[in-house]
Structures are given as C-alpha cells and as structure tokens.
Amino acid sequence: MKKLILIALLVTSLPSYADWTEIGSDGSVRYHIDFDKIRNVDGYVYYWTLGDFLKPMGGYLSYKHYYQGDCKLIQLKLLNAFYHKEPMGDGSGLQSSPEGGNADWKFPPTESVNGVNLQYVCLWVRLSPQRQGRLLEKLTN
Secondary structure, three states, X not given: OHHHHHHHHHHHHOOOOOOOEEEEEOOOEEEEEOHHHOEEXXXXXXXXXXXXXXXXXXOEEEEEEEEEEEOOOOEEEEEEEEEEOOHHHOOOEXXXXXXXXXXXXXXXXXXXXXXXXXXXHHHHHHOOHHHHHHHHHHXXX
C-alpha cells in the first residue's frame, strides 16, 4: 500500500509531458488536444483538451479537461478538470470534478471550441494511422 501511495505522489508531481496539438486560438486562449491519448471504448471517445490562457484567469494560466464524447449524437460530458498555475498544464493546480462527478451530456454548438474539438476527435478515431498522421501534419503546419 505504501508503494502505491508513493507512486501516486510521484506521478501527480511530475510535469506534464503530453503531446498537445494546437487546434486554434480565440485571442485569449490557445486550445489543444492530446491526440495520442484519445480512446474509443464501447462507442464513446475519451479525450483530453488543454486551454492555455494568454493572460492569467483567476490565478491560473492553463486548464486540462477530460471528456467523454458520443460521436453518433454529437454530445459530450466533462468528466474531470484541472486548473494549473503554469502554462501548458504544468505546475501546481486545482482538480475539479464537474457537478459532483455526475456531469450531464451537453450538445456543443458546432462552431464552438467544444464542438470543434469533438469533431476532430470523432474524425480521428475513424481514420487509419496513416491518415491520422496526415491530419496532424495539416494541423501543425
């Protein structure tokens, strides 16, 4: 049990090394998705997004959100949220479980940040690895 607690403490104190791909910016936040961590399980997609604030908001410079998405109904629910005092999800932060851990499904507007992110994630899980590579090239150029 002590080893498990030690491992958990080490993992939570390590800096974030996710491979974030920038999707866009609205002038106050740069939005990213970690395509390497997208999972397709039992008809749902699970994925991480990151928002990097260009100016501090509430003392935080970034956030990471973990979502469950439904590509058929184009809906999502926020499963977990982390707010960080450093850019790109680094540094100490605050963990928040939305709505007491019982988040409701939301239908994001198609052109909203959440809507665009969900569209990219749903496209990603349908593509072959070769086409996934092409999509990443397109997004990073």
